[in-house]
Amino acid sequence: MTDNIKNIIESLLFVSETPLTIDRIKSVISTEDTKGIRTVLEQLADEYESRGGGFYLGEVAGGFQIRTRPEYTEWIKRLIQPNPQRLSKAALETLAIIAYKQPVIRSDVEHVRGVDSGGVLRLLLERKFIRILGRKEIPGRPLIYATTKEFLQVFDLKDLKDLPTLKEIDAFGNPTAEDVIPPGPERTSPLVEETVEQEEAPEETNGKNP
Amino acid sequence: MESAPENTIPYQVQLEDIFEGPMDLLIHLIKKNEVNIYDIPIALITRQYLGYIDWMKFMNIDFAGDFLVMASTLAQIKSRMLLPIHGPEEEDEDPRMEITRPLLEYLQIKDAAEALYRRNLLGETTFIRPSSKADYPMEPGDQMVKVGLFELIDAFKSILENLSEDQQIEFTPDRISVTDRISELVDLLEDKGSITFVELFSPKPDKSQIIITFLAVLEMVKLHLVRIVQHVQTGIIRLFYI
Numbered sequence: 001m002t003d004n005i006k007n008i009i010e011s012l013l014f015v016s017e018t019p020l021t022i023d024r025i026k027s028v029i030s031t032e033d034t035k036g037i038r039t040v041l042e043q044l045a046d047e048y049e050s051r052g053g054g055f056y057l058g059e060v061a062g063g064f065q066i067r068t069r070p071e072y073t074e075w076i077k078r079l080i081q082p083n084p085q086r087l088s089k090a091a092l093e094t095l096a097i098i099a100y101k102q103p104v105i106r107s108d109v110e111h112v113r114g115v116d117s118g119g120v121l122r123l124l125l126e127r128k129f130i131r132i133l134g135r136k137e138i139p140g141r142p143l144i145y146a147t148t149k150e151f152l153q154v155f156d157l158k159d160l161k162d163l164p165t166l167k168e169i170d171a172f173g174n175p176t177a178e179d180v181i182p183p184g185p186e187r188t189s190p191l192v193e194e195t196v197e198q199e200e201a202p203e204e205t206n207g208k209n210p
Numbered sequence: 211m212e213s214a215p216e217n218t219i220p221y222q223v224q225l226e227d228i229f230e231g232p233m234d235l236l237i238h239l240i241k242k243n244e245v246n247i248y249d250i251p252i253a254l255i256t257r258q259y260l261g262y263i264d265w266m267k268f269m270n271i272d273f274a275g276d277f278l279v280m281a282s283t284l285a286q287i288k289s290r291m292l293l294p295i296h297g298p299e300e301e302d303e304d305p306r307m308e309i310t311r312p313l314l315e316y317l318q319i320k321d322a323a324e325a326l327y328r329r330n331l332l333g334e335t336t337f338i339r340p341s342s343k344a345d346y347p348m349e350p351g352d353q354m355v356k357v358g359l360f361e362l363i364d365a366f367k368s369i370l371e372n373l374s375e376d377q378q379i380e381f382t383p384d385r386i387s388v389t390d391r392i393s394e395l396v397d398l399l400e401d402k403g404s405i406t407f408v409e410l411f412s413p414k415p416d417k418s419q420i421i422i423t424f425l426a427v428l429e430m431v432k433l434h435l436v437r438i439v440q441h442v443q444t445g446i447i448r449l450f451y452i
Contacts, residue, residue, distance in 0.1 A: 100322060112312070112316055114231045114280065115233075126434055132435070148400070
């Protein structure tokens with residue numbers, strides 16, 4: 001019986017054009033057994049993994065999808081011509097800002113990038129990586145942008161929480177290996193030293209008071 | 211200004227794709243000079259920055275006003291660094307933080323953007339089975355044409371004609387806004403991919419709903435969210451999510 005269910009789910013995965021959600025599977029095979037389905041999906045993923053074939057079961061955009069292993073990209077590209085619309089650096093930066101800070105308006109994006117971003121936003125809208133959520137009720141009623149499911153699918157993300165944590169930047173402008181430790185300012189300037197001391201002082205008193 | 215050409219010539223090669231904006235230029239200068247981002251030698255960086263702007267002028271390159279805004283920010287920070295510090299001490303922050311903070315944020319985003327790009331991108335490093343249907347389901351021999359404004363208005367009229375008489379004077383106090391309607395339609399389109407014009411409306415729509423929906427559709431076309439085509443034979447208008 002379990003094998004049967006496994007085969008059914010595998011066939012659904014094979015046919016589905018979009019990442020297949022557990023809810024969708026539940027409605028197709030009319031069951032409420034979320035845990036059971038998840039177990040089967042994990043079993044399938046493990047099977048594909050141990051078999052080491054041409055594809056794997058990826059968890060993307062809130063669902064599951066059979067995808068080819070990156071090792072075989074070169075051969076696939078000989079078979080089909082994917083439309084090689086690579087995103088520019090500007091588009092990737094803008095997309096990153098929206099992904100990490102959403103919902104955002106255009107001026108939020110331009111504030112971080114320091115340049116006009118209207119054209120890039122339009123391109124990202126066309127590529128369906130971002131969508132318009134509405135308008136912000138401030139003067140000018142600017143459009144509010146957020147990322148789409150398509151974004152999660154293309155960038156191989158389970159959900160928005162799956163986005164890698166932003167890395168701290170070290171004194172020389174490079175991202176640090178660890179992403180949690182905030183960099184201590186290099187105390188070479190008297191001005192910097194002063195601000196640091198002021199920041200520390202209230203913490204000390206707070207520590208002693210309670 | 212006199213020293214501008216010497217200062218700037220080394221950067222010209224990278225002009226095209228590296229310095230998209232003032233932030234990129236600043237980051238380049240900071241990395242090139244290997245200076246500490248928390249302790250930017252503001253005089254040196256400002257001089258090189260202005261040298262670069264002069265060079266752009268000299269080469270007749272159109273550059274955005276953003277470069278000038280950043281130049282004035284740098285000059286302002288430089289002058290504030292020269293002023294003696296007085297007043298309550300807590301308010302004294304290194305004036306350079308005004309530039310350091312956005313730089314750090316920008317570097318963080320640049321790193322995040324690269325990290326995104328290094329993922330297993332669908333259609334780039336990983337693939338799924340291509341959808342068996344073409345762009346949208348179509349009978350062979352079916353043809354679509356781009357729909358014009360007047361076809362849309364005709365369709366709108368025919369929806370209005372279905373309106374029952376008694377509904378025409380009704381006021382609904384809590385009408386949905388165009389924005390909300392756009393959001394609803396986007397959800398619908400994300401789900402279905404395409405939808406016929408008639409399906410946009412409930413079987414017995416009230417007037418405000420029709421108008422709001424129509425305005426939403428126009429707005430979505432303007433924003434390039436949807437493509438509208440009409441079937442040559444049946445005349446059915448269909449909206450496709452772009």
